[in-house]
Amino acid sequence: DIQMTQSPPSLSASVGDRVTITCRASQGIASYLAWYQQRPGEAPKLLIYAASSLEPGVPSRFSGSRSGADFTLTITNLQPEDVGTYYCQNYNRAPFAFGPGTKVDLK
Amino acid sequence: ELKLLESGGDLVQPGGSLRLSCAASGFSFNNFAMSWVRQAPGKGLEWVSAISGTGDETFYADSVKGRFTISRDSSKSMLFLQMTNVSAEDTAMFYCARAYSVQGYYYYYMDVWGKGTTVTVSS
Numbered sequence: 336d337i338q339m340t341q342s343p344p345s346l347s348a349s350v351g352d353r354v355t356i357t358c359r360a361s362q363g364i365a366s367y368l369a370w371y372q373q374r375p376g377e378a379p380k381l382l383i384y385a386a387s388s389l390e391p392g393v394p395s396r397f398s399g400s401r402s403g404a405d406f407t408l409t410i411t412n413l414q415p416e417d418v419g420t421y422y423c424q425n426y427n428r429a430p431f432a433f434g435p436g437t438k439v440d441l442k
Numbered sequence: 443e444l445k446l447l448e449s450g451g452d453l454v455q456p457g458g459s460l461r462l463s464c465a466a467s468g469f470s471f472n473n474f475a476m477s478w479v480r481q482a483p484g485k486g487l488e489w490v491s492a493i494s495g496t497g498d499e500t501f502y503a504d505s506v507k508g509r510f511t512i513s514r515d516s517s518k519s520m521l522f523l524q525m526t527n528v529s530a531e532d533t534a535m536f537y538c539a540r541a542y543s544v545q546g547y548y549y550y551y552m553d554v555w556g557k558g559t560t561v562t563v564s565s
Contacts, residue, residue, distance in 0.1 A: 336504070379539075381552060424489070426551045429501035430502070
């Protein structure tokens with residue numbers, strides 16, 4: 336099965352900062368990678384699909400990229416409402432596993 | 443409005459069974475694959491199971507294979523998860539989610555989520 340890893344497990348940043356989260360797949364998944372945001376007490380929300388495509392309605396400060404088996408979620412100009420946990424997910428083939436998550440909070 | 447409403451979560455004893463339901467509205471249910479995702483208290487998201495729009499393909503996480511069964515009733519726009527032989531490790535919030543689908547192709551990332559239903563396994 337494909338294993339997903341994320342780094343860092345958590346980070347603290349200031350409003351206006353640029354934040355980068357990395358996800359790696361243990362096997363090739365092409366660009367079949369999605370990113371989700373989960374705010375405290377809420378259901379997850381889709382941010383990015385196909386590694387770099389922004390879901391409609393998601394602010395443009397969120398972006399995704401791919402370099403081989405490494406995937407990156409970038410938040411530019413971090414806002415207070417961006418506090419939460421971010422997960423990547425493989426959807427190339429089952430099992431469609433999530434990464435362990437990266438918790439983002441404010442300094 | 444796109445909406446998913448889960449129900450059926452409850453307190454169940456170890457070794458017991460439970461059936462979760464998810465009512466979908468606001469979209470053509472039979473055109474979309476669906477998934478169940480769970481989250482144990484204080485833990486991350488765990489993909490559990492998925493089913494194609496036609497219902498002829500199902501997928502399971504190793505942790506639930508042989509114990510959980512996903513199904514759907516497209517005539518009623520309903521998704522189900524039959525859980526058997528549950529253990530404390532199955533205690534979680536269970537989310538129903540729609541998998542993006544287009545022109546008969548299913549992409550198993552989740553673009554619409556319900557608010558979840560809570561399953562607690564305890565004696």
